[in-house]
Amino acid sequence: MEKERNLRYYIETWGCQMNEEDSEKLSGMLKNMGYKSTLAREEASVIIFNTCCVRENAELKVYGNLGALKKLKEKNSDLVIAVCGCMMQQKGVPEEIMKKYPHVDIIFGTHNAYKFPEYLNRVKQGETHLREIETEHSDIVEGLPIDRKSDLKAFVTIMYGCNNFCTYCVVPYVRGRERSRKPEDIENEIKELIKEGYKEITLLGQNVNSYGKGLEPSITFADLLRRVNEIEGLERIRFMTSHPKDISDDVIYAIRDCDKLCEQIHLPVQSGSNSILKKMNRHYTREYYLEVIEKIKREIPDVSITTDIIVGFPGETEEDFEDTLSLVKEVQYDSAFTFIYSRRKYTPADEMEDQIEDEVKHKRFNRLVEAVNEGCAKNNKLYEGKTVEVLVEGESFKDTTKITGRTRSGKLVNFTGNKCNIGNLVNVKITKANSFSLLGEEV
Numbered sequence: 233m234e235k236e237r238n239l240r241y242y243i244e245t246w247g248c249q250m251n252e253e254d255s256e257k258l259s260g261m262l263k264n265m266g267y268k269s270t271l272a273r274e275e276a277s278v279i280i281f282n283t284c285c286v287r288e289n290a291e292l293k294v295y296g297n298l299g300a301l302k303k304l305k306e307k308n309s310d311l312v313i314a315v316c317g318c319m320m321q322q323k324g325v326p327e328e329i330m331k332k333y334p335h336v337d338i339i340f341g342t343h344n345a346y347k348f349p350e351y352l353n354r355v356k357q358g359e360t361h362l363r364e365i366e367t368e369h370s371d372i373v374e375g376l377p378i379d380r381k382s383d384l385k386a387f388v389t390i391m392y393g394c395n396n397f398c399t400y401c402v403v404p405y406v407r408g409r410e411r412s413r414k415p416e417d418i419e420n421e422i423k424e425l426i427k428e429g430y431k432e433i434t435l436l437g438q439n440v441n442s443y444g445k446g447l448e449p450s451i452t453f454a455d456l457l458r459r460v461n462e463i464e465g466l467e468r469i470r471f472m473t474s475h476p477k478d479i480s481d482d483v484i485y486a487i488r489d490c491d492k493l494c495e496q497i498h499l500p501v502q503s504g505s506n507s508i509l510k511k512m513n514r515h516y517t518r519e520y521y522l523e524v525i526e527k528i529k530r531e532i533p534d535v536s537i538t539t540d541i542i543v544g545f546p547g548e549t550e551e552d553f554e555d556t557l558s559l560v561k562e563v564q565y566d567s568a569f570t571f572i573y574s575r576r577k578y579t580p581a582d583e584m585e586d587q588i589e590d591e592v593k594h595k596r597f598n599r600l601v602e603a604v605n606e607g608c609a610k611n612n613k614l615y616e617g618k619t620v621e622v623l624v625e626g627e628s629f630k631d632t633t634k635i636t637g638r639t640r641s642g643k644l645v646n647f648t649g650n651k652c653n654i655g656n657l658v659n660v661k662i663t664k665a666n667s668f669s670l671l672g673e674e675v
């Protein structure tokens with residue numbers, strides 16, 4: 233039996249919210265086994281790297297960090313090093329890691345993370361270089377312990393995988409096809425969270441609008457939203473991510489009609505050019521996207537709209553990029569995740585011949601960020617003088633005399649108020665709008 237002081241684990245997570253949630257589950261399983269978390273790798277007896285393959289940068293960081301673990305393993309041969317996540321689902325990557333980094337003990341993929349306690353025990357009993365990757369997705373495993381980072385806001389996964397095959401994206405290859413959780417399981421998880429004091433939940437999936445496919449009795453995402461809205465004790469509901477081609481009027485009406493659904497929608501546009509959208513395999517046009525935006529703005533007053541945009545996709549001409557800029561100006565987003573196109577092996581876009589030079593990509597990226605920020609600042613300005621509901625999350629990082637939280641529309645507010653209200657909803661009068669946050673006073 234290991235000494236108690238050694239039962240510590242360290243998890244490093246790259247990538248999206250799905251990976252974050254997987255890490256929370258790994259953390260929950262380890263805590264059930266008697267481990268405690270640590271922020272120092274040197275103190276840990278188990279180190280897990282949960283990897284992402286969506287961007288090249290994240291991959292390079294994983295390799296660099298894996299190399300650095302060799303010394304720790306030399307100092308402590310009992311240390312168990314595990315690598316998991318999306319990178320492990322890519323052809324050849326697990327083999328390469330085992331070859332180049334023999335100090336890695338366990339490699340597993342996105343479909344079998346729930347088996348981690350078994351893998352850890354097998355390695356502790358002497359098995360070496362354990363490698364298990366499932367290429368076919370398994371059934372959804374319910375009831376895993378989750379060690380969440382926040383005790384106020386929680387992410388609840390409603391579906392896994394994606395069926396869309398955008399030409400730049402590896403997600404469908406590494407996370408498998410869409411599978412939806414049963415509504416009862418989702419509701420039960422949320423009810424448990426409310427008992428623990430959670431106030432806000434974000435329903436999570438790669439494409440939440442296609443929730444429910446294959447479930448019996450049939451249910452749509454809008455139906456799910458209305459059901460979750462009925463759960464007593466819950467204060468706020470958000471969701472992400474929506475695919476523009478699949479968002480139904482019903483979902484827009486649900487946001488309009490349900491009191492707990494926040495007036496915020498993340499609708500990734502990716503490009504404002506029809507020819508690039510076609511090459512990306514997005515299945516909608518600029519005109520269709522703008523129609524949806526118009527409907528959302530018409531039906532949901534004070535709605536906040538955010539997006540994802542890629543610049544420098546293969547074949548993107550100056551004219552295509554101008555189309556993206558003009559769309560950004562027209563929609564006036566509240567914020568946007570902006571990305572420079574990154575080549576990913578095994579995706580159709582990687583095979584496209586007309587790749588864009590780095591210098592051009594970077595220049596376009598800077599112009600895009602400027603346009604996004606301009607829109608965001610203009611939207612923030614509209615809040616000055618208004619009183620808004622804020623869920624208080626804690627002390628402000630920058631100024632501890634202030635407290636901080638978010639509006640229903642997702643805006644960050646730093647304000648003077650009563651610290652006893654941390655964890656509660658309060659009304660705040662906005663006194664000043666900055667480019668990325670608001671200032672105010674509790675009223």
Ligand code: SF4
Nearest residue numbers: 394396397398401403
């Ligand atoms: S919708 Fe497209 S970008 Fe989003 S996860 Fe699926 S394939 Fe990737």
